[in-house]
Amino acid sequence: MISKRLTGPVLYIANAEEEADILYRTGFSAPGKLVFLEERNGKRHLIVSDLEFKRAQRVASECHIWRLTDFELFGKPVSSLAGSALALINRLKLKKVNVSRTFPYGCASILIDNGVELVIHDKPFYRQREIKSESEIRLIRQSQRAANDAMLAAWRLIKSAEIGKKKLLFVNGTQLTSDLVRAEINKTLLDHNCVGTGTIVACGSQAADPHESGYGPLYANESIVIDIFPRHDRHGYWGDLTRTFVRGKASPALRKMYNAVYAAQKAALSRIRHGAIIRSVHMACEEEFERRGLETESGEGFIHSTGHGLGLEIHENPTLSSSGDKLRAGNVITVEPGLYYHATGGIRIEDVVLVTDTGYRYIAGLKNFFEI
Amino acid sequence: MISKRLTGPVLYIANAEEEADILYRTGFSAPGKLVFLEERNGKRHLIVSDLEFKRAQRVASECHIWRLTDFELFGKPVSSLAGSALALINRLKLKKVNVSRTFPYGCASILIDNGVELVIHDKPFYRQREIKSESEIRLIRQSQRAANDAMLAAWRLIKSAEIGKKKLLFVNGTQLTSDLVRAEINKTLLDHNCVGTGTIVACGSQAADPHESGYGPLYANESIVIDIFPRHDRHGYWGDLTRTFVRGKASPALRKMYNAVYAAQKAALSRIRHGAIIRSVHMACEEEFERRGLETESGEGFIHSTGHGLGLEIHENPTLSSSGDKLRAGNVITVEPGLYYHATGGIRIEDVVLVTDTGYRYIAGLKNFFEI
Numbered sequence: 001m002i003s004k005r006l007t008g009p010v011l012y013i014a015n016a017e018e019e020a021d022i023l024y025r026t027g028f029s030a031p032g033k034l035v036f037l038e039e040r041n042g043k044r045h046l047i048v049s050d051l052e053f054k055r056a057q058r059v060a061s062e063c064h065i066w067r068l069t070d071f072e073l074f075g076k077p078v079s080s081l082a083g084s085a086l087a088l089i090n091r092l093k094l095k096k097v098n099v100s101r102t103f104p105y106g107c108a109s110i111l112i113d114n115g116v117e118l119v120i121h122d123k124p125f126y127r128q129r130e131i132k133s134e135s136e137i138r139l140i141r142q143s144q145r146a147a148n149d150a151m152l153a154a155w156r157l158i159k160s161a162e163i164g165k166k167k168l169l170f171v172n173g174t175q176l177t178s179d180l181v182r183a184e185i186n187k188t189l190l191d192h193n194c195v196g197t198g199t200i201v202a203c204g205s206q207a208a209d210p211h212e213s214g215y216g217p218l219y220a221n222e223s224i225v226i227d228i229f230p231r232h233d234r235h236g237y238w239g240d241l242t243r244t245f246v247r248g249k250a251s252p253a254l255r256k257m258y259n260a261v262y263a264a265q266k267a268a269l270s271r272i273r274h275g276a277i278i279r280s281v282h283m284a285c286e287e288e289f290e291r292r293g294l295e296t297e298s299g300e301g302f303i304h305s306t307g308h309g310l311g312l313e314i315h316e317n318p319t320l321s322s323s324g325d326k327l328r329a330g331n332v333i334t335v336e337p338g339l340y341y342h343a344t345g346g347i348r349i350e351d352v353v354l355v356t357d358t359g360y361r362y363i364a365g366l367k368n369f370f371e372i
Numbered sequence: 373m374i375s376k377r378l379t380g381p382v383l384y385i386a387n388a389e390e391e392a393d394i395l396y397r398t399g400f401s402a403p404g405k406l407v408f409l410e411e412r413n414g415k416r417h418l419i420v421s422d423l424e425f426k427r428a429q430r431v432a433s434e435c436h437i438w439r440l441t442d443f444e445l446f447g448k449p450v451s452s453l454a455g456s457a458l459a460l461i462n463r464l465k466l467k468k469v470n471v472s473r474t475f476p477y478g479c480a481s482i483l484i485d486n487g488v489e490l491v492i493h494d495k496p497f498y499r500q501r502e503i504k505s506e507s508e509i510r511l512i513r514q515s516q517r518a519a520n521d522a523m524l525a526a527w528r529l530i531k532s533a534e535i536g537k538k539k540l541l542f543v544n545g546t547q548l549t550s551d552l553v554r555a556e557i558n559k560t561l562l563d564h565n566c567v568g569t570g571t572i573v574a575c576g577s578q579a580a581d582p583h584e585s586g587y588g589p590l591y592a593n594e595s596i597v598i599d600i601f602p603r604h605d606r607h608g609y610w611g612d613l614t615r616t617f618v619r620g621k622a623s624p625a626l627r628k629m630y631n632a633v634y635a636a637q638k639a640a641l642s643r644i645r646h647g648a649i650i651r652s653v654h655m656a657c658e659e660e661f662e663r664r665g666l667e668t669e670s671g672e673g674f675i676h677s678t679g680h681g682l683g684l685e686i687h688e689n690p691t692l693s694s695s696g697d698k699l700r701a702g703n704v705i706t707v708e709p710g711l712y713y714h715a716t717g718g719i720r721i722e723d724v725v726l727v728t729d730t731g732y733r734y735i736a737g738l739k740n741f742f743e744i
Contacts, residue, residue: 055581
């Protein structure tokens with residue numbers, strides 16, 4: 001089922017916290033860089049600092065753990081990760097290794113200068129990452145439930161706000177801001193051992209920019225986009241959830257956008273199943289918006305993809321846009337159509353689902369809200 | 373004063389959130405990769421996606437902001453960041469650009485194949501980052517104060533614990549764990565708009581591993597190393613603070629270690645001033661430990677450097693180990709000697725100071741604790 005297989009060893013020199021493939025294949029994470037090498041037969045090697053050696057042995061028990069100081073080159077102890085990688089490659093008598101496009105050029109130069117052939121291989125290196133195991137689904141669910149709880153905390157806080165002069169919101173006399181709601185969300189995530197970085201609480205025209213995390217006061221009768229994407233502090237799997245609230249009453253234009261996004265998500269979901277062409281899921285959203293006369297042009301409208309895979313990375317394969325590839329049972333994906341118009345605001349609704357043979361299942365369902 | 377200057381343009385293709393140089397020179401941060409190019413005359417360029425274009429124009433007002441879609445190559449619109457970087461390099465008639473060792477090898481290949489000469493330049497590209505301005509010091513102080521507050525919250529929580537059977541700790545009948553203390557710390561950080569990732573609360577033998585973040589129950593009469601390193605969610609500057617607590621009574625061996633670490637930090641601090649040789653600061657700690665018969669061997673003892681620069685990265689220049697370089701007024705550095713013995717536990721004390729012409733100043737002082 002997995003079509004593109006690697007035909008040689010894989011080499012990473014990277015930060016295990018930033019390179020999900022290393023975490024996936026070793027279970028080990030550490031601040032700072034390390035060397036990961038997987039032989040064609042699946043034998044895995046990690047080269048770490050003395051400081052990390054014992055912990056790596058304990059955590060990455062299926063890997064051969066080396067110390068940087070285990071290696072010599074040209075009769076001298078090696079002092080760099082690239083040097084240790086070269087020494088390991090020599091010891092294993094490898095001529096050629098696969099690296100990703102992100103492989104550090106400085107290390108690449110050293111290896112190439114010493115006769116190693118580097119083959120740039122397009123990610124994903126481990127296509128099996130796209131098909132989640134039962135235990136992976138359980139871990140993603142933990143993070144998604146954390147997001148649900150945090151969304152409910154935000155909902156309670158915004159719902160409890162009084163509408164004051166100039167449509168400002170107040171809770172117990174304190175003016176409600178993006179920062180206050182974000183703090184409430186991120187604190188709730190911590191109760192689930194999850195960390196929220198970049199949590200979006202964006203109101204009014206800010207909500208019309210999908211990457212604006214939001215600042216300043218929140219207002220009644222405007223859309224407030226809340227996008228929560230927690231990462232579990234222990235195992236590193238992500239959740240991802242978006243709801244859009246209006247405290248008070250939405251304008252007819254906003255209401256029309258909300259109805260369209262809600263319908264677009266339903267339409268996209270209805271096409272999800274094992275074997276579905278990804279493009280058709282994305283087009284379900286586009287068609288819904290077109291039918292309702294909600295146009296996309298000059299950076300406004302439906303300006304992003306319908307969703308993305310979720311796992312050890314917040315964005316991983318498959319991406320739900322105009323690809324001709326097929327969804328596969330075991331994919332865990334977000335479905336998150338949105339509409340953005342600077343004059344009106346932004347609306348996005350996002351849920352995470354597991355693709356099944358016959359359709360989809362919510363990873364951790366949460367009801368929808370709009371006017372509260 | 374700044375000795376090593378770049379003699380040509382600088383090119384980054386990187387995630388602005390991960391590459392502090394880009395944040396330093398643009399003020400702009402975004403999830404995902406972008407192109408940053410600085411010409412020799414200081415003129416700066418950013419290439420971002422359509423989605424980020426308006427925000428980048430607003431935030432990075434000193435830079436020329438390009439859209440990916442602004443570029444053509446060989447008569448076709450470019451679709452990749454490397455392609456857009458190549459088109460920009462051609463437009464500016466550059467032949468040679470400086471890149472860091474971490475520059476992505478995939479992008480490097482494309483540029484080299486199209487006749488661009490890449491010069492690998494050792495970081496730091498911007499040595500001025502080592503000398504903090506008044507406004508940078510103010511931002512670091514915000515994060516350091518957040519760490520102080522969070523440490524006091526942890527102190528209160530651990531101090532309030534009852535010592536139960538098997539030396540377990542209980543607060544209001546709930547067993548006190550690393551996770552509970554960490555959640556208390558990270559929540560307090562959020563009240564300061566700071567994010568704590570990797571916060572260390574490590575007890576007993578876990579504390580003897582400086583990179584173990586800690587898990588499971590906390591115990592009386594054992595050392596509990598608490599290392600808090602918050603990053604400010606808005607401006608990205610870090611704080612860094614470590615204290616070591618014992619709830620109850622420390623063994624004579626632990627007490628001896630604590631006294632030694634405390635004295636080592638004092639000795640190191642006493643050598644800090646503009647012009648001090650970095651090695652001599654690190655040696656002050658080593659000598660203090662040697663004098664007290666606390667040896668370093670086979671992964672135990674004083675097994676890390678004395679400290680590191682702090683700013684837009686948690687670890688930046690200068691590193692306080694055996695370098696012959698000199699400290700300079702305006703350096704902001706941690707001073708964090710520690711001792712680690714598996715049979716006894718770990719002790720680390722860490723503060724952040726500003727190097728001045730005549731000595732040092734705490735960025736945000738906090739008293740010391742030990743037995744509580």
